[in-house]
Amino acid sequence: MINKRAAVFWAIVLVIVTAFSTFIVTNTIAISLGNKVVITQKDFETIKSMEKLLGLKDYIKKNYVEGAEDNQLIEGAIKGMFESLKDPYSVYMTKEEFKNFNESTKGSYGGIGVIVSRSEDGYVTVVAPIEDTPGEKAGLKTNDKIIKVNDQDIVGMDLDAAVALMKGKKGTKVILTVLRDNVREPRVFEIIREEIILKTVKSNMMENDIGYIRISMFDEDTGDEFKKALNSLKTKNMKGLIVDLRQNPGGFINQCVEVADELLDEGLVVYTEDKGKKREDYKSKKGKLDVPFVILIDEGSASASEIVSGAVKDRKAGLLIGVKTFGKGLVQSIEQLKDGSGIKLTTQKYYTPNGISINKVGIEPDIEVKALELKEGQKPEDVKDVQLERAVAELLKQIKR
Template identity: 45%
Template sequence: MFATERMTLNMDERRTRFGLSLLLVAVTGVVSYALGALGWPPALQESMSQLRDRLPVAGSSLSGLQVERLEEVMRAIQGQYVEEVDVEALNVGALRGMVEALGDRYSTFFTPEEYRSFVEGFEPTFSGIGVTVEISQQTGLLTVVSPIKGSPGAKAGLRTGDAIIQVDGRDITGMSLNEAVALIKGPKGTQVRLLVKREGEPEPLEFVITRDTITVPVLDYRMIDQEAGIGYIQLFEFSKKGAASQVKEAIAELRSQGMTRLIFDVRQNPGGLLDEVVEIASFFLPTGDPVVHIVERAKEPRALTAKEAEKWTGPLVVLVDGGSASASEILAGAVKDAGVGTLIGAKTFGKGSVQTFWRLQDGSGIKLTTAKYLTAGGHSIDGQGVEPDIVVGNPNRIIPGEPGDPQLEAAVRHIREMEP
């Protein structure tokens, strides 16, 4: 039985994970027969029992021959491998390899420890350096997607696109995301030394960062031009339940302060929960308009539509960049396709899939891509991203919302020309 199931569009530590595959080798019939005649060692019986218990879904669909083949390989390794083997490592390797065989970088198997760490990503606080990372599809390196504003990582100078190649002198190239993140995280007050490759720098850069307790904010908002009535909401992620209610409260508060024009910033926002982005899009789209189309296996695409809500119908600019992913892209695509606002910034990340994750009986977990999505207008953004209406770069990598932010400045100039 699955104890926990959640759908996510997020891509921070929920993002790219590559497991360790199990290398299987052929065994002869003679060896198999001999092992069968002698019976299974107790440790192997326990191993196969654990493996079956962890496969509550697949167990009913595996044929007897498939189960026998798994058991045969396990018997061979347990009985014939030149060195003592770790039964749990065999179990985990088999399960990782099964998921890795899908060839999907967003699907993964978690050990109980990894699953606990993964779920922490949905909590409001954690201990670490405060950066969102992924395994880059282009380079295979652990890459910073976005530093959390005010975090130790941001203060130290880590930037979007930085590739972390060493942690405390240990080469992490080729590691899974789970392994690498486990090395970077640690108790508050301890230090971690990172070696980073940065585009345009001839040599790797070294950062020594003191870990801290990170409180992940959902959003920030303020009036940035009282005279012109320009309000600003910066949404950091869609991953916390209640993100939509906080956006609603922010809009109401800014309205009370005289807002007649709204800049909504999802730059460096890695995504989050599907229901939250639908709720937030409902503030801007007419009720009943499509927000996103979900495409599941062997099913017709289904549209999730904007709900009844207190609507914002004034001038709207949505700021996007290469760190805007998944749920951020759904919102940007919906606004663009509905023609209710202007997108300004840079092309978005390009993640067009939905993941569902479960806690298994023993505390381990699994995350699978269970659907693809299309934007409100029926466009796939997977690997392509959403193009802004007005392209504005950020060559000096100014942190979004900070003084000198060229994309925000462009948004202010543009929205001033829009009639409330």
């Protein structure tokens, strides 16, 4: 039920949509409500801002030499509100952009298979290439800064617009120009788009009865897929487990909690706090994995990957091997609006069981092992995986005890 003050406020806003002068606003309120209304200074300032915004919309529409449509101006104003937050994870998406966003978290789509974010200085930056996709095969790496898609400069461009340029029909070519740390000249990658099918969990049994589960990201089915893979390995007399979260950019918080629940005994996995310091706890249930395990992490392990890693480290349940993680300790709420558009807004920060916020900090491994650098023309499978080898060695020590 709307209270009187709220009803008055929205009545005023509705009037402003159709008439801009103070005289008309004041008199329409008197007619609509039948008496005088007192509002706060804050509400009055909000009303004046709305008047300014809508007045400018009309001015642009009447005078802009190229012409402009109402919808174009309103969409731009909404996008501007989100951009003013200077948070690369908070965005407004048009109907088409929101549809593309949903495709990238489930099912399949045509593209190159990289997860990107926009840095504070306006660069579209690779968080992680998705495993077995054209982007990974071409050699794109975490922290690569994409400055051009084909001939179009994308520095400072809206993130979703830049992503849309990278997507396209299967079999078509896209050219990316990339800045890479410690490389003087920009690098150019010619990539053929493929259908990106998101299978986020792969597993196999290695030598010495060590199970291996690779999670490339946490989508809607990852928790169930992880359980299936783990149960399959258990039937094969698994004596130790490696969970590979390298280059995993994150995903849904409920899915990473499901994965953590399979590894940890009863207790706290992660907690979140919103603007008002309201806390929400996510816990694992009683019963833990009964074999030693290692989590592999690197600079591309972000968000949901760091939730799992942070819980394992704080609760001393397993070993983290690799290098420091990405450092994204924020939670976004995703909402679809009535017209099919959508928003993604940072609404919470998350904390590890020990109360640590890892945002822009990352999680340090228990044992640091740097991956060998790929040389020009080499593919990941051509280079010895020293991080995986160290994980096996550490597990064998524990198995033999």
